[in-house]
Amino acid sequence: MVKICCIGGGYVGGPTMAVIAYKCPSVVVTVVDISVQRITAWNSNQLPIYEPGLDAVVKHCRGKNLFFSTEVEKHVAEADIVFVSVNTPTKTQGLGAGKAADLTYWESAARMIADVSKSSKIVVEKSTVPVKTAEAIEKILTHNSKGMDFQILSNPEFLAEGTAINDLFTPDRVLIGGRETPGGQKAIKVLKDIYGQWVPEERIICTNLWSAELSKLAANAFLAQRISSINAMSALCEATGADVLQVSHAIGKDSRIGSKFLNASVGFGGSCFQKDILNLVYICECNGLSEVANYWKQVIEVNDYQKSRFVNRIVTSMFNTISGKRIAILGFSFKKDTGDTRETPAIDVCRGLLGDQAQLNIYDPQVPEQQIHKDLSMPKYNWNYPIHPVSMCSDDLKQVRVVRTAYEATKDAHGICILTEWDEFRSLNFQKIYDNMQKPAYVFDGRNVVDVEKLRQIGFIVYSIGKPLDPWLKNMPAVM
């Protein structure tokens, strides 16, 4: 019986291992984490992450062939295959600060594997890492191997939050990179046989280690680039009277371009796009490829521009002052169907509004109040100037109220900002909301979820990213 241990029970480790256990009943899977709180939650009815469909998968296997434990060393020692799915955030200090990946957690996991192992193992990079990380990990493991054989595989994860279970059940592809040696190829086959229990063979791509590592960074860079491209177009649409929804529909019909991932928005968020592109930029710079680095950096510059453009729109639309005005923030997570707020555009938008002295009523169906306060009060690292993190003034933070419904958030507000595309925002009773707001009442839709014409008929002044401007906004001074 194959024993798998996964170090790191986060957004990737938890769902990925749950699905392997579900699809491979003969494999015993144990997820280990140093966070007692997370493991306790995995063993409870309140899982540590909100992900549609995850509860059912976990309940089906937990206690049978899926286990969650804080006994990290014991389970690593017993495993045949060790997945490493620890966090790899952007470095905030020292060499490469603001861009390079911080591999502290990864390295300590690798050293621990070397220390506690008493048998040969396959070690799988599940975390997203800089290309050539496997080489460093190999060195750590082989220098401490005591004669055991460690094969390193790169098996990056492509799931997206909010659709993780579906993505894992029917992945577009599974990527496995390994050494081109007999030992490396044998290890690839072991992992391929596991995925092969539910993923069709033609969807399992096997490459060398460096291609697998780089493909993960490249995939995220290409995806984020599409969003920055359509967001750049959204600014031009607003300036010219074109409609970004019509433009994305028209270009997406070209099968070479394709229709997915062309939704203009207030900006992309999430724990990975910015981090992985910065990492790519750093690797390019280290390899002397400054033109390539600058090209990818621009994807993030446009994303930052889109967030500040949105804040500027709000301020100028409201007579250039939002001081003391109450603004309802609908949605705080970085996308719908997740409670994750890492790098959510809502943080930058809220900080921008608070910096202009607004009062905020924030509502999100999945993000707890304490998380919102934590996110807004944390010093903000600017990736260009990482050594000067900016903190919010504590008086500004006192202007934040977290509420429990969209109706509560919008009561007596001057304006509404929609920052996450939660389905429930599409079916709100906007007439009722309008009646309870200050006038003129504004809606700033950062996700193109509302019916602009319908809201204008009710009486709202509506701004929707990339849509033809409301006559009210056209007469306001230029904002960029």
Ligand SMILES: NC(=O)C1=CN([C@@H]2O[C@H](COP(=O)(O)OP(=O)(O)OC[C@H]3O[C@@H](n4cnc5c(N)ncnc54)[C@H](O)[C@@H]3O)[C@@H](O)[C@H]2O)C=CC1
């Ligand atoms: N979040 C996502 O949707 C995706 C993330 N990734 C990548 O997967 C990796 C993990 O991401 P997330 O799961 O989102 O991170 P996360 O922060 O949710 O989870 C990481 C977990 O690792 C644990 N950990 C850290 N060091 C440890 C150690 N030495 N021993 C045991 N546990 C340890 C932490 O306590 C934490 O619970 C990252 O490299 C990320 O870039 C890849 C694809 C999708």
Ligand SMILES: O=C(O)[C@H]1O[C@H](OP(=O)(O)OP(=O)(O)OC[C@H]2O[C@@H](n3ccc(=O)[nH]c3=O)[C@H](O)[C@@H]2O)[C@H](O)[C@@H](O)[C@@H]1O
């Ligand atoms: O490496 C990772 O962490 C993952 O990053 C993304 O997944 P995720 O960040 O969970 O979610 P996405 O659906 O990609 O959305 C990211 C951000 O882009 C925004 N977005 C997405 C699509 C779009 O058309 N427009 C747009 O603004 C979303 O609202 C969200 O803020 C990738 O889609 C995954 O393939 C990858 O595994």
